């Protein structure tokens with residue numbers, strides 16, 4: 001029998017887990033007992049976007065299964081190296097919305113702060129896999145510039161911590177930044193987009209809660225969980241700590257071929273999130289980023305899938321199916337409806 005975990009992770013600090021993430025494809029395959037045939041493509045594809053898998057996430061994968069839905073999100077494959085028409089390095093045009101270092105200002109009333117360039121896990125479908133993070137790692141004076149930008153635009157009611165993963169930043173940085181933002185009168189809300197509690201639940205510490213929740217700003221955290229197998233006991237405990245800290249919890253997922261593109265997978269994800277008090281917020285269709293075309297799910301399939309979820313689940317557990325389009329003033333919903341022809345098609349194929 002293969003044992004995925006080499007040591008219990010409960011007592012290890014999140015910083016050690018982050019630093020100790022697996023970055024060597026050979027080690028990943030060895031730990032999961034997978035065929036060496038996967039090694040050469042994994043090495044080739046990780047050349048432009050590195051492999052990164054933290055231990056707590058690895059521990060939820062099924063040994064010996066190359067189709068494990070968690071493994072598929074992180075394993076570099078040869079398909080990534082095949083150019084496909086329409087798949088580009090900046091599918092959302094973010095480099096035009098990069099108002100100044102550290103700031104992405106796409107939508108009215110809210111902006112993204114690139115709080116950390118790093119992630120705890122490298123997701124192969126990531127639309128920012130080619131983002132110029134080196135240009136967005138801020139010095140102290142650049143942080144002041146970014147704050148001045150927020151101070152000078154009174155339309156900004158919401159600041160969104162993004163990245164990379166913002167929770168890869170240390171608690172001292174997060175506490176300082178949150179206090180500075182809370183001191184800007186027109187900012188009303190703080191949002192945190194993060195996958196870190198999903199892949200390293202140990203990240204949710206009392207110090208993190210103090211850093212995020214210690215000001216007047218209400219805090220919403222949008223987790224990024226794509227499959228029910230990600231919701232293990234450690235993550236459930238972390239979610240409970242976040243909720244007890246007064247944070248509103250939502251989830252956004254990406255619809256990915258071979259990972260979560262079945263009714264069963266989406267139902268299980270929504271039900272599990274609901275069990276833990278996390279509301280499914282968005283289900284994104286894939287952004288057409290270079291290297292990720294093998295995750296594509298056709299729109300008709302996506303619409304039919306969410307139509308079926310609308311019949312089977314309470315409305316608050318059905319995520320909004322959306323696409324992000326460069327230059328649009330917000331996310332664009334796909335036409336899923338109970339009375340629409342799309343749903344009739346879904347019912348015929350139930």
Ligand code: SF4
Nearest residue numbers: 119122123126164195
């Ligand atoms: S955690 Fe988010 S930002 Fe980081 S690689 Fe995954 S999808 Fe991209």
